[in-house]
Structure formats: structure tokens, C-alpha cells
Amino acid sequence: DIVLTQSPALAVSLGQRATISCKTNQNVDYYGNSYMHWYQQKPGQQPKLLIYLASNLASGIPARFSGRGSGTDFTLTIDPVEADDTATYYCQQSRNLPPTFGGGTKLELK
Amino acid sequence: EVQLVETGGGLVQPGNSLKLSCATSGFTFSTAWMNWIRQTPGKRLEWLAQIEDKSNNYFISYLESVKGRFTISRDDSKSSVYLQMNNLKEEDTAIYYCTGGYGYNYFDYWGQGVMVTVSS
Numbered sequence: 263d264i265v266l267t268q269s270p271a272l273a274v275s276l277g278q279r280a281t282i283s284c285k286t287n288q289n290v291d292y293y294g295n296s297y298m299h300w301y302q303q304k305p306g307q308q309p310k311l312l313i314y315l316a317s318n319l320a321s322g323i324p325a326r327f328s329g330r331g332s333g334t335d336f337t338l339t340i341d342p343v344e345a346d347d348t349a350t351y352y353c354q355q356s357r358n359l360p361p362t363f364g365g366g367t368k369l370e371l372k
Numbered sequence: 373e374v375q376l377v378e379t380g381g382g383l384v385q386p387g388n389s390l391k392l393s394c395a396t397s398g399f400t401f402s403t404a405w406m407n408w409i410r411q412t413p414g415k416r417l418e419w420l421a422q423i424e425d426k427s428n429n430y431f432i433s434y435l436e437s438v439k440g441r442f443t444i445s446r447d448d449s450k451s452s453v454y455l456q457m458n459n460l461k462e463e464d465t466a467i468y469y470c471t472g473g474y475g476y477n478y479f480d481y482w483g484q485g486v487m488v489t490v491s492s
Contacts, residue, residue, distance in 0.1 A: 295476070297477070307484075308482040308484055309417070309482055311482075315476060352417060356478055359477075361419045363418070366415060366417075
């Protein structure tokens with residue numbers, strides 16, 4: 263199985279940029295697509311899709327969120343950070359079965 | 373409005389069975405690939421099973437560790453997906469989410485989740 267590694271936590275100030283990283287132990291690119299996706303989960307809620315195929319914004323997600331990367335290194339950026347963005351962010355790969363998730367990065371405000 | 377509503381969770385003793393149901397609306401269920409994903413008490417997300425759509429002959433995939441114990445199924449006439457869980461173990465304790473998508477195996481839609489507790 264492909265293993266995804268995220269830092270456990272990140273603290274940023276309101277209005278600043280947050281960059282969350284996800285590293286995989288295998289290449290998740292295939293035929294021009296990077297099979298990496300990002301989700302946001304707030305306490306007591308289900309995860310919500312933010313970014314699919316590394317850099318595509320999901321429906322209804324504000325443009326403050328963006329994703330980039332390829333191969334084994336990916337980032338989710340939130341710029342500027344708002345108070346409502348405090349949550350845990352998960353990356354997920356779908357290059358191979360089974361789909362696997364990172365351990366999550368908890369975003370907190372300074 | 374997209375809705376996925378899971379039911380059937382609860383407290384069950386080790387070795388027993390449970391069947392989860394997920395009723396959906398607001399999206400084209402018949403062409404969606406449906407999945408079950410669980411979140412452990414430690415907040416780890418774990419994909420369990422997927423059933424593809426009719427055009428893909430309802431192809432089914434499982435996480436290796438639940439193969440033989442869990443069975444996913446769907447009823448397109450009811451826009452519903454199910455997860456039959458047998459021989460439950462304490463480590464199956466988690467919140468179980470029903471999810472859906474349209475290929476590439478990312479998950480557009482999520483239910484609110486249902487808690488399953490396996491304990492004697």
C-alpha cells in the first residue's frame with residue numbers, strides 16, 4: 263500500500279498563508295494526472311473534498327485553497343487563512359488500490 | 373442538495389454481525405462508484421470497500437484486511453449502498469462513512485457517518 267506522510271500540526275496567524283505538505287512513498291502520477299486529493303474535516307463533521315487530482319478545486323470551495331505537486335511531493339495552500347479554516351486536513355492517493363490517506367494535519371490559529 | 377444518510381450502527385459484541393445502510397439523494401447514484409470508509413478513534417481514515425456502477429459490471433474491491441468478513445452491495449432502484457459486516461472485532465470500532473464519486477477514486481460525497489462499537 264502507498265503510505266502518505268503529513269506533519270501532525272501547523273499553527274498560522276489569521277490572514278497569513280498556510281502550507282500543508284503530503285509526501286508519498288511511491289509515485290502517484292499516471293498518464294498526466296497526479297492521483298492526489300485533499301479533504302477538510304472540522305470537529306464532529308465528515309470530511310469534505312477540497313482539491314482533486316492535485317490541483318483542481320472542488321465545487322463550492324473558495325479560491326483561497328489551492329493544491330500543487332507531482333510525483334511524491336504535494337502541498338495544500340490556504341491563503342489567506344480565515345478563522346473558519348481551523349480543521350484537520352487529509353491527503354489521499356488513488357493511484358493504486360487501496361486508496362490510502364495521510365494521518366492528517368491539524369491547522370490551528372496562533 | 374446531496375444527501376447520504378447512514379443507518380444501522382450501534383454496539384455489538386465481538387464475533388457478531390451488523391449491516392450498515394446508506395440512503396442517498398441529490399446526485400446520479402446509478403453511475404456513481406460507492407465506497408465505505410471508516411475513521412478510527414485515533415482519527416485515522418481507512419478505505420474499506422468499493423462497488424462500481426453497472427457499466428463496470430458492479431466491480432467490487434475490498435481492503436485486504438476485511439476481505440471475507442465485509443460485503444458491499446448496492447440497490448440502484450433505491451439509490452442505496454450497504455455494508456454487511458460479519459465476525460466483528462474490537463478493532464472494527466469506528467465511525468463508518470458512506471461515500472460516492474465518479475472515477476479517479478476520490479470521494480466527492482460523504483455521509484454524516486454512523487458509529488459502530490464492538491465491545492463485550
